[in-house]
Amino acid sequence: MTTHISTLGELLTSAGTQWxxxxxxxxxxxxDKKQFDQIENTQVPYPYPLGGHALLAIQFWDNQATLDPYVWFLKFPLDEQSKLNIASRDHFASMVLEALGTQLTGEAAQGKLDNNPYVYTPNANKLAAFNALMKCELKRPASKYYESVEHYFTTQGKTDWQGLALQGLADFAMRLPHSQNQANLIALWPNLPEQVQSPLAAMIEHVSISTELTENLLRDLDKSVSNKQLYGAVNNFRAMSGSHGLGLIAQAVDSLLQSELSTEADILLTIAGRGWETLTDPDRLYMFMDKAAQNNQVEGIFESIFTDLVAIPMLRPHVLGLLRAQNRSETLSRAIGRLFS
Known part of the structure; x- marks a missing residue:
């Protein structure tokens, strides 16, 4: 790296890009850029670690460009405190400078980072959701697949769902405030075939949905719980998990943890992956980890959930507090003991 460029933010800015x-x-x-600067300077831990890594999408474009922005999908290791591994970041930046100089955009830049060890390809759900979100933020038209999904909901499911594409579902999810999309979704959601509801839930989880939609999903979740319908409970929770209504999400977690589905692996992993903000409540966290300890379907699920949650900065002190908790259940105590065996 040069003496003038010490962070990715500086690299992108010095190349004359918006990002x-x-x-x-x-x-x-x-x-936001201030938070990213603090992350890059290891002043704060990475807020959303997953599997010991920071998974980033960096979107950038030339000020004069009329083309779509460029995107780097990057995967950087984190240390035991969830702070960015600076050596890896520096290695990536030096490889960029070597391959591209400061000409990050334009035809010459295409394909130059294909074999970069820090570049990765997100799964199909994330790619579709990210693509749909970018089109909305840049005020670009939706993909060609959106219209058939919108028509499916406008006709209340009377058209064939088998022709619906994942990208079209993502575009629909990101455009819920448009026209009658939300009202049509609320009307049809409980009766959607699982083949539509599950991938759509995987898109809506990235959307800050309205309170009205969150409340409808919570009601449907409670019905699924009453009927011991696992996929319905999971889909409803996934779909509502991006809402700003944290109190409603907490109600959903409590409903799941008090149900007969509470020790199901799919329920536990969905709460850990998408409802982690609710687990700052010590009683809820205790109940959740106790349910994880009771799961005997998936070997090592307690250990993997503990490792995942203890890495999240906002949860770390609460999860570590479990190690000192008095009056733990015997099942939870045994599970915690396995962490150190």
Missing amino acids: RVYDIGRRITKI
Whole structure:
């Protein structure tokens, strides 16, 4: 690296680009530039670690460009405190400078980073959701697949769902405030076939949905719980998990943890992956980890959930507090003991 460029933010700015950063590991979440600068300078831990890594999407474009922005999907290791591994970041930046100099955009830049060890390809759900979000933020038209999905909901499911594309569902999810989309979704959601509801839930989880939609999803979740319908409970929780209504999400977690589905692996992993903000409540966290300890379907699930949650900065002190908790259940105490065996 040069003496003038010490962070990715500086590299992007010095190349004359406009840029934005998103976490795409847990939920697609914009990281503002001040926070990203603090992350890059290891002043703060990475807020949304997943599997010991920061999974980033960096979108950038030339001030004069009329083309679509460029996107780097990057995966950087984090240390035990969830702070960015600076050596890896520096290695990536030096490889960029070597391959591209400061000409990050234009035809010459295409394909130059294909074999870069820090570049990765997100799964199909994340790619579709990110693409749909970018089109909305840049005020670009939706993909060609959107119209058939919108028509499916306008006709209340009377058309064939088998022709609906994942990208079209993502575009629909990001355009819920448009026209009658939200009202049509609320009307049809409980009766959607699982083949539509599950991928759509995977898109809506990245959307800050309205209170009205959150309340409807919570009601449907409670019905699914009463009927012991696992996929319905999971889909409803996924779909509502991006809402700003944290109190409603907490109600949903409590409903799931008090149900007969509470020790199901799919329920536990969905709460850990998408409802982690609710687990700052000590009683809820205790109940959740106790349910994880009771799961005997998936070997090592307690250990993997503990490792995942203890890495999240906002949860770390609460999760470590479990190690000192008095009056733990025997099942939870045994599970915690396995962490150190």
